[in-house]
Amino acid sequence: xxxxxxxxxAIYAQMVERIKEAIASGAMAPxxxxxxxxxxxxxAGVNPNTAQRALAELERExxxxxxxxxxxxxxxxxxxxxxxxxxxxxxxxxSFITAMAALGYSGAELEAFLKNYIREKEEE
Amino acid sequence: MLGKLLxxxxxxxxxxxxxxFGVMLLVSAMANVCARLMNGPGNTPVVLSIIFxxxxxxxxxxxxxxxxxxxxxxxxxxxxxxxxxxxxIMHTLPVSVHAQIWSKVLVSSLWYAASSVIMxxxxxxxxxxxxxxKETGNVVGQIIRAMTREDYVAEMIxxxxxxxxxxxxxxxxxFDAALSIGHAFAKNKxxxxxxxxxxxxxxxxxxxxxxxxxIDYGFLESVDxxxxxxxxxxxxxxxxxxMGGVCYGITAYFLKRKLNLE
Amino acid sequence: xxxxTCRGLTKxxxxxxxxDGVDMTVEPGRIVGLLGPNGSxxxxxxxLANGLLTPGAGEILIDGKKPGVETKKIVxxxxxxxxxxxxxxxxxxxxxxxxxxxxxxxxxAAGMLSRLSIxxxxxxxxxxxxxxxKVQLIMVMARRAGLYLLDEPIGGVDPxxxxxxxxxxxxxxxxxxxxxxxTHLIADVEKVLDDVIFISCGKIMLAAPAEDIRxxxxxxxxxxxxxxxxC
Numbered sequence: 162x163x164x165x166x167x168x169x170x171a172i173y174a175q176m177v178e179r180i181k182e183a184i185a186s187g188a189m190a191p192x193x194x195x196x197x198x199x200x201x202x203x204x205a206g207v208n209p210n211t212a213q214r215a216l217a218e219l220e221r222e223x224x225x226x227x228x229x230x231x232x233x234x235x236x237x238x239x240x241x242x243x244x245x246x247x248x249x250x251x252x253x254x255x256s257f258i259t260a261m262a263a264l265g266y267s268g269a270e271l272e273a274f275l276k277n278y279i280r281e282k283e284e285e
Numbered sequence: 286m287l288g289k290l291l292x293x294x295x296x297x298x299x300x301x302x303x304x305x306f307g308v309m310l311l312v313s314a315m316a317n318v319c320a321r322l323m324n325g326p327g328n329t330p331v332v333l334s335i336i337f338x339x340x341x342x343x344x345x346x347x348x349x350x351x352x353x354x355x356x357x358x359x360x361x362x363x364x365x366x367x368x369x370x371x372x373x374i375m376h377t378l379p380v381s382v383h384a385q386i387w388s389k390v391l392v393s394s395l396w397y398a399a400s401s402v403i404m405x406x407x408x409x410x411x412x413x414x415x416x417x418x419k420e421t422g423n424v425v426g427q428i429i430r431a432m433t434r435e436d437y438v439a440e441m442i443x444x445x446x447x448x449x450x451x452x453x454x455x456x457x458x459x460f461d462a463a464l465s466i467g468h469a470f471a472k473n474k475x476x477x478x479x480x481x482x483x484x485x486x487x488x489x490x491x492x493x494x495x496x497x498x499x500i501d502y503g504f505l506e507s508v509d510x511x512x513x514x515x516x517x518x519x520x521x522x523x524x525x526x527x528m529g530g531v532c533y534g535i536t537a538y539f540l541k542r543k544l545n546l547e
Numbered sequence: 548x549x550x551x552t553c554r555g556l557t558k559x560x561x562x563x564x565x566x567d568g569v570d571m572t573v574e575p576g577r578i579v580g581l582l583g584p585n586g587s588x589x590x591x592x593x594x595l596a597n598g599l600l601t602p603g604a605g606e607i608l609i610d611g612k613k614p615g616v617e618t619k620k621i622v623x624x625x626x627x628x629x630x631x632x633x634x635x636x637x638x639x640x641x642x643x644x645x646x647x648x649x650x651x652x653x654x655x656a657a658g659m660l661s662r663l664s665i666x667x668x669x670x671x672x673x674x675x676x677x678x679x680x681k682v683q684l685i686m687v688m689a690r691r692a693g694l695y696l697l698d699e700p701i702g703g704v705d706p707x708x709x710x711x712x713x714x715x716x717x718x719x720x721x722x723x724x725x726x727x728x729x730t731h732l733i734a735d736v737e738k739v740l741d742d743v744i745f746i747s748c749g750k751i752m753l754a755a756p757a758e759d760i761r762x763x764x765x766x767x768x769x770x771x772x773x774x775x776x777x778c
Contacts, residue, residue: 168767168770170765171758172738172758199718206710208738209722210741293643300634366632370628371630371632373626374626374630376598377619377624379617379648541601546594546599
């Protein structure tokens with residue numbers, strides 16, 4: 162995974178976000194092994210405690226689960242994966258809509274714009 | 286831990302000292318050969334005789350210099366290993382300052398002794414022929430005979446050797462003390478070390494002068510020769526111990542409290 | 548118990564005050580950044596912790612003890628200057644560390660050297676400056692120490708070497724040990740830090756967990772540092 166962090170905001174939270182994206186997009190398949198804390202820390206170039214905290218958070222949210230002695234794995238609960246996918250999609254939609262609203266697009270205009278844009282892209 | 290320090294100190298110094306000793310012995314052997322060829326029958330070509338003369342001169346210079354070179358290398362070793370960059374490693378080892386000082390003093394004294402042995406060996410090598418072997422054998426034989434005949438000859442030799450060992454320990458300590466003082470300052474560390482050495486030397490002279498002149502030597506009349514000798518040796522040893530002890534104290538204090546690595 | 552404790556720690560050199568009443572503690576298992584501009588007292592603090600200097604006032608304790616033979620057994624120190632005895636080979640250097648430090652893991656050190664394709668027979672004096680620095684870091688990190696004191700480990704190295712150094716630190720320290728990294732290059736190290744301590748003119752300006760700073764201020768530690776030390 163390519164790791165890049167924004168200046169502001171906790172690093173563990175950004176790691177949680179990135180791993181959620183990987184799970185939602187299927188880059189990390191259901192049941193796949195999640196890197197161990199130290200492995201993840203070295204890969205992302207972060208403090209092992211930070212990596213630990215990110216994994217604990219994902220575990221708490223039920224997106225990964227720990228098996229004693231063999232490590233952590235991505236959840237196989239498709240409902241949970243779908244939920245996180247929607248959650249991330251909502252986040253993207255929200256920031257898009259906020260940005261468009263700032264440009265003066267109303268709800269109806271926005272919908273029309275999107276339809277047009279998608280058609281243009283498909284014709285290309 | 287002193288044992289480990291001694292091992293590493295010996296190894297670190299051996300890699301400079303052994304080649305020097307080797308070269309000295311080689312030059313001595315070459316000087317021997319050259320001297321023989323020059324004094325041999327027939328004419329020696331001028332170029333060769335110049336080379337021979339140079340080798341013999343080289344031997345002479347080497348013989349005079351080897352003691353100084355040993356001192357120089359030991360002083361430099363103490364400075365580089367404990368008072369410069371390597372000091373960062375040495376002073377963070379889990380060993381006491383005392384072990385550090387003893388390892389330096391014992392190993393440098395060993396090299397002083399070794400260089401004396403090398404000097405004797407060089408002289409023997411340069412004058413090596415059947416006659417000198419006989420001669421040396423005779424002298425050694427006489428010494429051994431004297432030692433077995435008269436008890437006190439063996440004792441005197443032992444005492445002289447003991448004083449030499451004590452003297453070389455004290456000399457090492459005085460160099461170390463001077464370097465430790467000089468390197469506690471931020472600048473001109475070497476110049477100040479030399480100054481400190483001169484200061485220690487002057488203090489030592491004053492100490493010896495006052496101690497020696499404060500004694501009433503009248504009692505020497507009432508003792509026999511060997512007892513007088515023993516008292517003199519004990520006195521000299523006592524003074525060296527006192528001065529060595531002061532230098533040791535100075536070195537330990539400055540290394541522990543006033544270390545000033547760059 | 549704290550691995551490192553300073554109470555009113557003060558050190559003067561002549562009339563200049565290098566450390567001025569420093570109070571701080573470092574808990575086990577933390578990677579701590581000692582951050583400050585050049586000449587702020589970082590190196591003085593680390594030298595005091597190593598017993599290379601003695602405090603003028605106050606005290607510094609390692610595992611509850613004053614710096615001495617006992618604390619040197621558990622402290623692994625990377626000085627700012629490269630100072631390996633250059634006549635030794637890499638193998639002899641490992642022997643040296645093995646002899647003096649019971650916690651030196653020779654296999655780990657040999658593994659790290661071979662990954663850099665440094666041969667044990669290679670002499671230190673025949674190595675480049677960058678290689679020497681890495682060898683010294685390997686010797687320091689191959690100890691299973693309780694406290695690592697790294698003085699400017701990434702000063703003046705290229706980005707690849709910097710990544711190597713930080714990876715070596717992350718992958719070799721054991722979770723019950725603490726690491727103190729002193730540096731003025733904050734952006735390069737902030738991701739690996741648990742806690743940060745800002746030091747300026749011998750005084751502690753700020754001491755907090757790195758994540759708290761980023762979360763509460765919405766800025767990187769580097770940005771906060773620039774604000775605190777604005778000229």
